[in-house]
Amino acid sequence: MRKWLTVVLYVSCIILAFIYRYELLAWLREDHPLYLSMLAATVLALFPVLPYKLIIGLFGYAYGSFAGALICWSATTIAAALVYGVVTSMFRSKSMAYLSSISALDRFVSAVQQRPFASVVIARLAPFIPQMAVNIYAGAAGLPFWSYLGATALGKIPGIALYAFLGGQMFQHPRSAAVAIIVYIAVLAVAGLSMRRRPSAGR
Numbered sequence: 001m002r003k004w005l006t007v008v009l010y011v012s013c014i015i016l017a018f019i020y021r022y023e024l025l026a027w028l029r030e031d032h033p034l035y036l037s038m039l040a041a042t043v044l045a046l047f048p049v050l051p052y053k054l055i056i057g058l059f060g061y062a063y064g065s066f067a068g069a070l071i072c073w074s075a076t077t078i079a080a081a082l083v084y085g086v087v088t089s090m091f092r093s094k095s096m097a098y099l100s101s102i103s104a105l106d107r108f109v110s111a112v113q114q115r116p117f118a119s120v121v122i123a124r125l126a127p128f129i130p131q132m133a134v135n136i137y138a139g140a141a142g143l144p145f146w147s148y149l150g151a152t153a154l155g156k157i158p159g160i161a162l163y164a165f166l167g168g169q170m171f172q173h174p175r176s177a178a179v180a181i182i183v184y185i186a187v188l189a190v191a192g193l194s195m196r197r198r199p200s201a202g203r
């Protein structure tokens with residue numbers, strides 16, 4: 001019964017947040033105390049009704065690149081830990097059935113069996129892998145919590161830093177923004193190459 005109540009509550013929050021998504025965006029553009037902004041960033045990471053890249057950009061614009069990135073990095077790491085805990089304690093078997101339908105996770109699942117820490121870092125870097133699915137998989141597969149959390153925190157840094165920088169600096173310093181994008185693409189390319197090489201190395 002408790003599991004069903006949790007699911008109903010989560011789905012209800014998703015629906016409400018989606019209905020009021022434009023109001024949420026308008027609220028985020030206003031000036032708020034830091035603790036409220038941190039809470040909002042965490043809630044929006046848990047209930048992804050808006051593209052989180054947009055949220056990071058807004059925080060970068062509102063607080064500056066560094067502070068905006070720090071808030072969103074902390075919020076998404078906290079959200080990842082919370083999802084891991086809920087899945088581990090309540091939805092382990094059902095989560096694996098859900099994850100088997102996500103084709104983008106196939107390579108990640110095979111890689112994580114060989115190198116869990118590095119695979120989670122790369123999954124956090126890769127924009128085509130659903131981040132909520134990574135959170136759910138880690139809890140369902142029973143990855144070591146602190147290893148998972150450390151890999152998550154490390155892997156999120158480049159993407160969040162980029163979008164916070166773009167939100168805070170893109171219009172003032174377009175050349176620097178272009179360089180940041182190029183550096184991020186290079187990081188993704190290196191991560192992609194490392195994922196391709198690992199399966200062959202294990203044969």
